[in-house]
Structure formats: C-alpha cells, structure tokens
Amino acid sequence: MITIATPKALLDEAGSDIxxxxxxxxxxxxxxxxxxxxEITTRLAIIADMQESLGDKLRKCGAYLGEIDRKKPCTNRQKTDLERLPKVA
Incomplete structure (x- = not known):
C-alpha cells in the first residue's frame, strides 16, 4: 500500500525535525x-540561526498552503485524480 503525504503533513514533519x-x-x-x-559555540549559534530561518520559511509555506486550501476548490479533473489514488488506512 502506498502512503501519500500531503504538503501540509510534510511541512509539519520538517518543522518537527527542525x-x-x-x-x-x-x-x-x-x-x-x-x-x-x-569558536564551536559561535558556529553552533550560526547553525541555530539558519535552522530558525528555515523554520520561519516553512511556517510561511504552511500559511500559504492553508490559504490555497480555503480559497481554491478542486477542479473536476483533480477530484477524479484524487479518487484514483489508493486509499490510505
């Protein structure tokens, strides 16, 4: 069985990893x-800043996905494509 992750789920997982x-x-x-x-403390601080920046970008992506989900209904073709996907338990 194939499990299909939604973009939102992937963003949530990435945020958790960060x-x-x-x-x-x-x-x-x-x-x-x-x-x-x-020296090591400084390098770790730089890495932490980069991780936080990445987290901010992921949150923005999640917000954009949420807006898209609320504003744009599925087309008939998208609905048909979704119906063809295997069901996930």
Whole structure:
C-alpha cells in the first residue's frame, strides 16, 4: 500500500525535525560554553540561526498552503485524480 503525504503533513514533519535539531544545538551550545570553546559555540549559534530561518520559511509555506486550501476548490479533473489514488488506512 502506498502512503501519500500531503504538503501540509510534510511541512509539519520538517518543522518537527527542525525543532529537534534546535534542541540538540542549544544543548551543545551550553556544553561548549561551559568548556569555554567560543569558536564551536559561535558556529553552533550560526547553525541555530539558519535552522530558525528555515523554520520561519516553512511556517510561511504552511500559511500559504492553508490559504490555497480555503480559497481554491478542486477542479473536476483533480477530484477524479484524487479518487484514483489508493486509499490510505
């Protein structure tokens, strides 16, 4: 059986992964800060900023998808295509 992920589900999963990464990065920053290794702490801070930026972009994508879902009804062809997809348990 084939499972088809919706764009929203993929965005949610990616957001969850980003949050997990950020948690690990912050834990590592605390550790290396205690070890007085400012070079590694600085690099981790840069990575954390990039992760947060990516999270912001994913949230914007999710908002756009939500707007599209509310405003644009499926065409008859899209409905037919959806009916052909295998049912997911």
């Amino acid at each position: 949050n997990k990464c950020l948690s690990l990065i912050y834990m590592m920053m605390e550790y290396y800060d205690d070890e007085n290794d400012s």
